[in-house]
Amino acid sequence: MTQTQNDQRLDHAAEPGAVSTNGAAARFARLRVPFNQNTSLLIALAVLVTIIGVQAPEFFGSANLRTIGTTIAIAGVLAVAQTIVIIIGGLDISVGSITGLTSVTCAMVFTSAGGPFPGLLSALAAGLACGLVNGLIIVYGRVNPVIATLATLAAYKGIAQLISDGRAQGYVGADPIFIFIARGSIAGIPTLIWVFALIAVAAHVLLKYTDIGRNLYAIGGNDKAARLAGVNLNRYIIAAYCLTGAVAGFAGILLTAKTGSGQPVSGSEGLELYSITAAALGGCAMQGGRGTIPGTVLALVLLGVLENGLNILGVNSFWQNVAKGTLLVAAVVIQQRRSGERRIGLPR
Amino acid sequence: MLRLRGLSKSFAGLPALRDVSIDCNPGEVLALMGENGAGKSTLLKILAGEHVPDSGTVELDNEPLPLGSPTKARRAGIRIISQEPEIIRDVSVAENIFVGNVSTGGGRRFDRKRLTAAAHEHLRRLGLDGLLQPEARGQDLSPAQRQLVEIARALVDTPKVLALDEPTSSLTDREADALFTLVRQLRDSGVAVIYVSHRMAEIFQLADRIAVLRDGALVGERSTAATAEHEVVRLMVGRDLSGMFVREHAADERVVLTLEDVTTDDVSGISLQVRAGEVVGLAGLVGAGRSELARAVFGDVPLRAGRVLVDGQPIELRSPRDAINAGIGLAPEERKADALLLERSVRDNASLAVLDRLSRFRFVRRGAERELVEGLATRLRVRTPSIEHEVRKLSGGNQQKTVLVRWLARKPKVLILDEPTRGVDVGAKAEIYATIDALAAEGVAVLVVSSELPEVLGLSDRIVVMQNGRITGELTRGEATEERVLALAMADHLTGAS
Numbered sequence: 132m133t134q135t136q137n138d139q140r141l142d143h144a145a146e147p148g149a150v151s152t153n154g155a156a157a158r159f160a161r162l163r164v165p166f167n168q169n170t171s172l173l174i175a176l177a178v179l180v181t182i183i184g185v186q187a188p189e190f191f192g193s194a195n196l197r198t199i200g201t202t203i204a205i206a207g208v209l210a211v212a213q214t215i216v217i218i219i220g221g222l223d224i225s226v227g228s229i230t231g232l233t234s235v236t237c238a239m240v241f242t243s244a245g246g247p248f249p250g251l252l253s254a255l256a257a258g259l260a261c262g263l264v265n266g267l268i269i270v271y272g273r274v275n276p277v278i279a280t281l282a283t284l285a286a287y288k289g290i291a292q293l294i295s296d297g298r299a300q301g302y303v304g305a306d307p308i309f310i311f312i313a314r315g316s317i318a319g320i321p322t323l324i325w326v327f328a329l330i331a332v333a334a335h336v337l338l339k340y341t342d343i344g345r346n347l348y349a350i351g352g353n354d355k356a357a358r359l360a361g362v363n364l365n366r367y368i369i370a371a372y373c374l375t376g377a378v379a380g381f382a383g384i385l386l387t388a389k390t391g392s393g394q395p396v397s398g399s400e401g402l403e404l405y406s407i408t409a410a411a412l413g414g415c416a417m418q419g420g421r422g423t424i425p426g427t428v429l430a431l432v433l434l435g436v437l438e439n440g441l442n443i444l445g446v447n448s449f450w451q452n453v454a455k456g457t458l459l460v461a462a463v464v465i466q467q468r469r470s471g472e473r474r475i476g477l478p479r
Numbered sequence: 480m481l482r483l484r485g486l487s488k489s490f491a492g493l494p495a496l497r498d499v500s501i502d503c504n505p506g507e508v509l510a511l512m513g514e515n516g517a518g519k520s521t522l523l524k525i526l527a528g529e530h531v532p533d534s535g536t537v538e539l540d541n542e543p544l545p546l547g548s549p550t551k552a553r554r555a556g557i558r559i560i561s562q563e564p565e566i567i568r569d570v571s572v573a574e575n576i577f578v579g580n581v582s583t584g585g586g587r588r589f590d591r592k593r594l595t596a597a598a599h600e601h602l603r604r605l606g607l608d609g610l611l612q613p614e615a616r617g618q619d620l621s622p623a624q625r626q627l628v629e630i631a632r633a634l635v636d637t638p639k640v641l642a643l644d645e646p647t648s649s650l651t652d653r654e655a656d657a658l659f660t661l662v663r664q665l666r667d668s669g670v671a672v673i674y675v676s677h678r679m680a681e682i683f684q685l686a687d688r689i690a691v692l693r694d695g696a697l698v699g700e701r702s703t704a705a706t707a708e709h710e711v712v713r714l715m716v717g718r719d720l721s722g723m724f725v726r727e728h729a730a731d732e733r734v735v736l737t738l739e740d741v742t743t744d745d746v747s748g749i750s751l752q753v754r755a756g757e758v759v760g761l762a763g764l765v766g767a768g769r770s771e772l773a774r775a776v777f778g779d780v781p782l783r784a785g786r787v788l789v790d791g792q793p794i795e796l797r798s799p800r801d802a803i804n805a806g807i808g809l810a811p812e813e814r815k816a817d818a819l820l821l822e823r824s825v826r827d828n829a830s831l832a833v834l835d836r837l838s839r840f841r842f843v844r845r846g847a848e849r850e851l852v853e854g855l856a857t858r859l860r861v862r863t864p865s866i867e868h869e870v871r872k873l874s875g876g877n878q879q880k881t882v883l884v885r886w887l888a889r890k891p892k893v894l895i896l897d898e899p900t901r902g903v904d905v906g907a908k909a910e911i912y913a914t915i916d917a918l919a920a921e922g923v924a925v926l927v928v929s930s931e932l933p934e935v936l937g938l939s940d941r942i943v944v945m946q947n948g949r950i951t952g953e954l955t956r957g958e959a960t961e962e963r964v965l966a967l968a969m970a971d972h973l974t975g976a977s
Contacts, residue, residue, distance in 0.1 A: 341841045342834035349831055352820035359779065359817055360831040360885065361803040420822055 168414035168466065172429040175458075176436065183440035190443055197321055203435035204323040205230075205385045206402050207428070210409035211327075211334045212378035214427045217410050218338070219371050220351040220419025221269065221276040226379045227403040228287035229261045231395050233383025235291050238301030238393025247308040254387070255380040261287055262376020266369035284403065291395035304391030312388035323385055330381060335424035347371065351419025408455065409434060412462045433458075480504045481640050481671050486535035488521055488695075493875070493904050495521040496532070497696040503640065503671040508662065510686035510703070511675045514715055514965075515765050515930035518695040519675050523642050526673075527559040528552035539639060556639030560646055564629035566617040572624075573598035573613040576631045598631075605631060606657055606664070622649040630658070634665075641665060642673040647681060648766060659685055677764055677969055679708050691715055716932060716961035724912055724937030730757035735924035736807075736893045738776065740785035745771035746948040749785070753893065753924040758915060760939030761928045763968045768948035769928040770812050773895045776926075777809040778802040789892060803832060808886035810879070812897040812928070818882045821871035825863050826852050828870050829884040855884040860910055876907025883914060894918060897928040912938060932961045944968050 233254040241250030303309040338344035349357040413430035415422030481503040488496040531547035598613035691714040736753040746768040778796035794805040811817040944967035952967040
């Protein structure tokens with residue numbers, strides 16, 4: 132803000148008065164999208180499904196729908212966690228690495244303890260510990276969350292490679308619990324989707340119906356105001372990163388079950404960006420205070436359908452990335468227009 | 480010559496400037512005086528092109544000045560030196576001075592040596608050498624030096640009009656003297672100087688003419704030679720808002736809030752008491768340390784010494800949370816920046832400080848929440864389509880009432896209100912005053928920080944006046960007049976008796 136005033140005074144920046152009365156750019160800037168984020172996502176989804184369905188009716192087959200669901204489940208769990216961190220105005224780009232680390236931990240503890248439950252618990256504990264470290268660095272080291280988790284992204288990946296010697300570890304593919312997680316189903320719906328759905332519902336309830344959720348939104352919306360209303364900022368921020376770590380532990384378990392072994396790096400690399408993509412597409416504001424779990428889930432479905440549909444239609448996978456990127460830019464630009472962001476200086 | 484004609488400006492329906500016409504001649508120092516909020520800053524911001532007036536014109540040398548464009552105002556030769564200097568922290572003083580004009584020959588190549596030499600020469604010409612080193616970094620400068628950089632920056636070329644907004648508030652005597660010499664030089668070279676200050680001594684030393692604003696209107700113009708301090712003070716005060724205030728009851732004897740020798744980085748040795756049902760006004764000029772004191776009592780800035788007691792119990796203040804738990808509430812001065820979640824609903828904003836009480840097993844009881852918020856919103860007449868409406872869409876008055884609802888919901892023992900009616904329209908003002916009175920009647924100890932004298936006088940049972948971080952006096956409701964409060968608030972600045 133100070134910088135902006137500075138610029139104005141020193142005649143560098145555009146003048147606010149001039150911008151709003153000036154040409155097509157201004158008209159575009161004033162454009163307001165009439166419906167909310169979720170409605171836009173639903174419309175985009177409907178359009179996409181129609182286009183794909185017309186050209187490839189097998190898209191609607193229950194086998195294909197299950198494929199979409201199980202594909203988005205792991206990234207989906209991380210996107211839910213990411214949503215919470217973004218709501219408080221933070222970001223966690225180490226979630227992919229935590230998933231890899233917890234996957235390896237899970238498989239190795241399973242092998243040495245000889246049972247599934249120590250493995251599952253160790254994955255969650257490891258995830259929680261990773262999240263705690265992130266939170267402590269951010270709060271007490273006073274480090275920007277992007278930088279802090281960029282550092283731990285590298286560090287956690289390194290730890291996972293160290294303890295696994297860089298290779299897939301353990302074999303859980305014969306254990307009935309892991310088989311159930313990977314390929315089982317309840318009421319015809321795969322377990323992977325159930326786990327994702329339960330985590331999403333739990334996060335939604337937390338955000339929407341508890342005082343914790345209200346305070347998380349308050350911190351992201353205006354941290355000074357939250358502090359002056361008696362919210363303990365440090366505790367909430369650390370807890371949010373712990374929660375994210377623990378949820379990434381769930382993702383690690385799902386990954387282990389799905390691939391049958393502990394995967395230090397492959398299988399989780401790139402998930403952090405996918406989770407941020409989904410959250411942003413789902414309406415999370417990067418400066419915090421705005422975003423919902425239903426929005427993120429819709430965005431996940433949209434991304435899953437896009438990927439799957441383009442596969443079915445035989446579109447080159449390089450084009451799929453271009454499509455994903457375009458979709459994200461379009462969504463965020465629309466979101467900025469709607470929120471009436473200031474139009475001078477750099478976006479925050 | 481600079482000619483302002485019929486300038487009016489309202490913010491959210493609240494007039495800040497009413498039909499002001501003033502001239503300022505080349506080679507003249509015009510002092511602009513008035514209470515906080517009288518419209519001086521608005522006037523300067525219009526000149527600077529930061530605000531567009533609702534009506535009126537500005538002419539410079541018989542040419543109409545395009546309004547609302549900082550670039551054009553600057554090009555026309557107008558320079559405004561604001562109260563808060565803007566300094567780029569990571570570059571040298573020389574670069575700070577020439578920012579925007581850095582390329583001093585040689586195309587776009589940046590020649591540090593040449594720039595530093597130019598800065599030396601520039602400062603020498605202004606008579607500021609010895610006070611400011613061109614090589615120093617922005618972040619290492621004292622507040623006074625920052626102010627000098629701002630002045631040097633405005634004078635890179637000779638302006639036609641120079642306006643200074645309280646330039647000496649952070650300067651020592653030596654620096655101020657250098658500034659006065661500079662201002663006189665500029666005046667003698669034909670610059671029209673507008674000088675805003677509260678310091679009477681300075682004004683009478685420097686100004687040729689004095690223009691006084693009150694409530695946004697020009698209430699008098701005097702030649703300095705033909706007027707006296709007490710006359711200027713008389714012009715500054717004397718608003719009539721008496722119809723808006725109700726004070727119907729007497730305070731209890733029971734002391735609720737006690738400050739003992741409270742000292743922070745900004746205030747020192749503050750001792751005062753507020754009794755149950757009493758409204759104490761904290762008066763003073765902007766920068767006297769009143770908001771800083773409020774924040775210290777609320778645990779937002781650390782105490783260096785002294786203690787705060789509620790109901791006779793000392794409270795340990797590590798964060799605002801401790802203050803809230805002890806029964807203190809604060810509606811801060813900057814409500815948008817420090818109090819409101821602008822993108823959330825009235826409900827979310829109003830219940831923020833009581834979520835713990837409204838929750839069972841951490842689940843917010845939404846029914847109870849709605850009942851509480853709706854009840855208080857109705858009582859305070861918050862005008863909103865529903866309590867689910869986003870707060871940023873409400874007017875300033877309704878936003879402020881939302882903040883009040885938040886603290887009323889908490890049922891505090893002590894409520895601190897920092898500028899409770901800033902940016903609030905007249906109707907909402909009266910309602911906020913009535914609310915404050917009702918709270919006091921319920922036994923809440925209320926501390927009101929206000930820069931509006933009629934407001935302080937109308938609301939308070941007792942008025943404590945601060946200046947430069949210290950208490951300079953205390954007046955009861957019966958004793959207080961605007962002149963007496965202002966005299967205490969400007970105690971150091973008044974030379975003669977008033």
